[in-house]
Amino acid sequence: MVMYLQPPRSGVLAGLARPTFVFLAALIAAEAVVRIRGPFAGAACYALGFVVLVNVTFLAYRRFDGEGSRWRLAAVAGVPFLDRLLVLSVPPFRWGAYEVSALWGLPLLATAIAIGRPPLVPRPARLLGQPVAAARFGQPRPGTSRILAVQVPITALCLGVIAAVSLPSDTARIEGGPLIAVAAVVFAFCVQEWLYRLVIQPVAAEVWGERIGMLTTSALVAFASIAALSELVPIGPGVVVPAVAVSLLLGVSTTHGIPLAVTILGRGLFTLCVVLASIIR
């Protein structure tokens, strides 16, 4: 009899490969349903995914008795599903002749406040404080930190200008978009950024390490923000590439100890450029 010895599949990465694959497949499938079958079917898929992940969180919590990071990972995995569900299904508000889809920022704000604290996030980062994920990644000197804190919003603004210039010329103008509508849209995207950086990034960093955690979170933020932007402006490569770049930039800045407020400011400036471009054109 021949026995083949296999190396033990130890390590968190090996154990989480299949759930991660299932999660990504479900997210892509739900977004494909949105594009092919319409927002109602897509929102139903996202709602189903969210309810399933809530139950998986509960089961993981019970199985591991609230210890470890698996139940945390299951909990934060529900955030992108909830985010897309809300973006698709929270009704737009009307301001005169203007109709804007931005009120999904309010439930996301409630989510960030509710779950961005222990026990899910053991040491939540304050808006002006240093993110926890930066602790082992390498802390810059105070001078470097200040320079980075200025550079990040400026770079995000430049990327926003590039995205705004790249908008298709046949983009429907947002007629008479009032300031409050623009502010509501920017606020919603800022809350989205805050939720992902406050909740998902520390948990992902705890499981996979800072770099992969940052890359994962940045990919999820890029996906969520591009999908939400597509409700407002037509999306092309000229918008997608800067949006991915700004998500990556904000992720890197978070891991380098830049306060979350600066990251949120960067997201706000990027969104402001894209939204203003559709008004001014």
Next chain:
Amino acid sequence: MTGTTALTIALTTLSMRNLSPLYFVPLVALLVLLLERELIRAFSGPGARAAIWILGVATLPLLVAFAVLVALRLNYIFGAS
């Protein structure tokens, strides 16, 4: 007054027919989670407290979304009248 008539009057008064079915998707998810929470509370076993906490946190954003929907609906009804 039959049930159908009452429902028709209620739908007309609240202008519910103008609502897209899309807006009800998070409400269905909310109802499912609330129902699950109540069932767990009723048949409370080991770990029920954690389950109730997790379900409570999960329902919060959906409750806020419901509040937003109601507020917009009230604004639509009273703004139109």
